[in-house]
Amino acid sequence: xxxxxxxxxxxxxxxxxxxxxxxxxxxxxxxxxxxxxxxxxxxxxxxxxxxxxxxxxxxxxxxxxxxxxxxxxxxxxxxxxxxxxxxxxxxxxxxxxxxxxxxxxxxxxxxxxxxxxxxxxxxxxxxxxxxxxxxxxxxxxxxxxxxxxxxxxxxxxxxxxxxxxxxxxxxxxxxxxxxxxxxxxxxxxxxxxxxxxxxxxxxxxxxxxxxxxxxxxxxxxxxxxxxxxxxxxxxxxxxxxxxxxxxxxxxxxxxxxxxxxxxxxxxxxxxxxxxxxxxxxxxxxxxxx
Numbered sequence: 400x401x402x403x404x405x406x407x408x409x410x411x412x413x414x415x416x417x418x419x420x421x422x423x424x425x426x427x428x429x430x431x432x433x434x435x436x437x438x439x440x441x442x443x444x445x446x447x448x449x450x451x452x453x454x455x456x457x458x459x460x461x462x463x464x465x466x467x468x469x470x471x472x473x474x475x476x477x478x479x480x481x482x483x484x485x486x487x488x489x490x491x492x493x494x495x496x497x498x499x500x501x502x503x504x505x506x507x508x509x510x511x512x513x514x515x516x517x518x519x520x521x522x523x524x525x526x527x528x529x530x531x532x533x534x535x536x537x538x539x540x541x542x543x544x545x546x547x548x549x550x551x552x553x554x555x556x557x558x559x560x561x562x563x564x565x566x567x568x569x570x571x572x573x574x575x576x577x578x579x580x581x582x583x584x585x586x587x588x589x590x591x592x593x594x595x596x597x598x599x600x601x602x603x604x605x606x607x608x609x610x611x612x613x614x615x616x617x618x619x620x621x622x623x624x625x626x627x628x629x630x631x632x633x634x635x636x637x638x639x640x641x642x643x644x645x646x647x648x649x650x651x652x653x654x655x656x657x658x659x660x661x662x663x664x665x666x667x668x669x670x671x672x673x674x675x676x677x678x679x680x681x682x683x684x685x686x687x688x
Contacts (some may be wrong), residue, residue, distance in 0.1 A: 400597050412675070430602060432597050438498075439651055440467035447655050454657050461656035465490075465636045467649040468571050472580035472633045474499050478661040481535075481624040481632065484540065485598045487650035489615040491642075492597040493551045493573045493635040495581070496526060496534045502586055503620055504528045509592045512547050514674050520595065525675055526624075528671040532681045534630050536668050539623035544600030544612045551577070551594050552640045560646050572645045573635045580633035598652075599639040611641035615648075627682050 406644065410587025422652035445462040455478025464486070465471045483492055498504035507529035508572055512518045521543060526535040536664060564572040566579065577591045591673060636652045638644075662669055662679065669679045 400426065402570045403549075410500075416566060420496040426671060439469060441465045441471075445655075450655075450657065451485035455477075458658040459655070460658060462655060463654050465654060467568075467650045467651055468576075468637055468647070469577040470478050470580050470633065471654060472583055472631065473654075473656065474584075475626045475630050475632055475656055476658065478625055478627050479626040479656050479660045480659045481626065481654065481656045482654070483597060483622045483624070483634075485616065485650075486618060486621045486653050488618040488620070489650040490636055491599040491613075491620075491649055492652055493577070493594045493637065494526075494547045494597060495577055495580075495592060495594050495633045495635075496528075497584070497586070497590075497631040497633075498528065498532075498534070499631050500629055501633060502584065502590065503517060503534070505590070505592050506534060506548070506595070508595055510633070511595070514678070515672070516674075517525060518547050519600075520597075523671055525627075525678060526595065527678055528628075531551065531625040531678055533673060533675070535624045535632075536627055536662070537622065538625050538668070539621065540674045542598050542616070542620040542622055544598060544614070544616065545622075546596040546599055546601040546612075546639070548603070549611070549639065550603050550642050551635060552637060553594070555567060556640060563622050573637045575637035577633055580635070584631050593681070594635070594638055599642070601641065609641065611639060611643065613639050613642045613644075615650075625659070625662065627679070628685070 429613045445459040447462050461473050463471055496506040506526055511527045516570040522537055522540040524537045525533045528534050553572050553574040554564040557570050557572040561570040564570050566575045580589055581590050602610045670676055
């Protein structure tokens with residue numbers, strides 16, 4: 400990004416009209432903030448100067464940098480590409496995914512692991528629903544550290560580790576961040592389901608213990624996802640629940656999405672394994688109705 404994400408100094412109340420107890424002064428102050436740009440905010444209309452070659456800027460549908468401890472959500476149409484960038488090397492993209500047309504169908508981490516005979520996500524892997532369909536596929540990945548085991552934090556775990564974990568506090572937790580994102584689509588607490596974590600990994604040792612792989616890592620690692628259905632994506636950018644550091648450690652996460660074609664029959668990811676092909680066939684049958 401260029402100047403799109405360059406912070407601008409906010410006008411002071413005095414410069415904006417003096418006493419904010421005066422409704423008209425408060426209005427003028429609020430309006431004066433309209434051109435303020437900070438790093439962690441959606442860019443409207445979406446704009447990015449680093450789209451992949453061949454991507455028409457007119458197809459850009461989402462550009463946002465998600466704050467440390469923040470969350471974001473978006474409805475993505477089938478075929479949309481979603482690029483996530485760990486801008487400073489310490490982001491943790493907790494990810495939940497729903498079928499946008501029928502949110503009772505959602506990401507199933509257990510099926511994602513067992514159907515693919517693999518618990519370590521990377522390029523070519525699929526994120527599967529609880530109805531045997533592909534929600535997202537991983538097209539590109541230069542991070543290599545992701546997690547299907549640990550889930551995310553909650554208010555109690557953050558309170559025990561950091562002293563507090565409220566949504567409105569300094570150390571918000573992942574589960575409540577997911578709840579805020581889900582609520583924007585009419586979903587409730589019971590819809591918040593187990594997540595996967597991108598950019599922060601885990602490794603299962605021979606004795607069954609879980610070793611967290613949480614960095615910090617080199618900045619600007621990327622993951623490119625492809626929506627195989629119309630999906631609701633909810634992202635919580637909070638510290639990994641197994642991060643051993645005593646401080647609340649997480650940095651901003653950038654999300655960029657653009658329109659693209661639905662997966663074709665000769666796609667190499669679609670045809671890589673019999674199990675994956677079956678999941679894609681289930682998607683194609685769903686859209687055939």
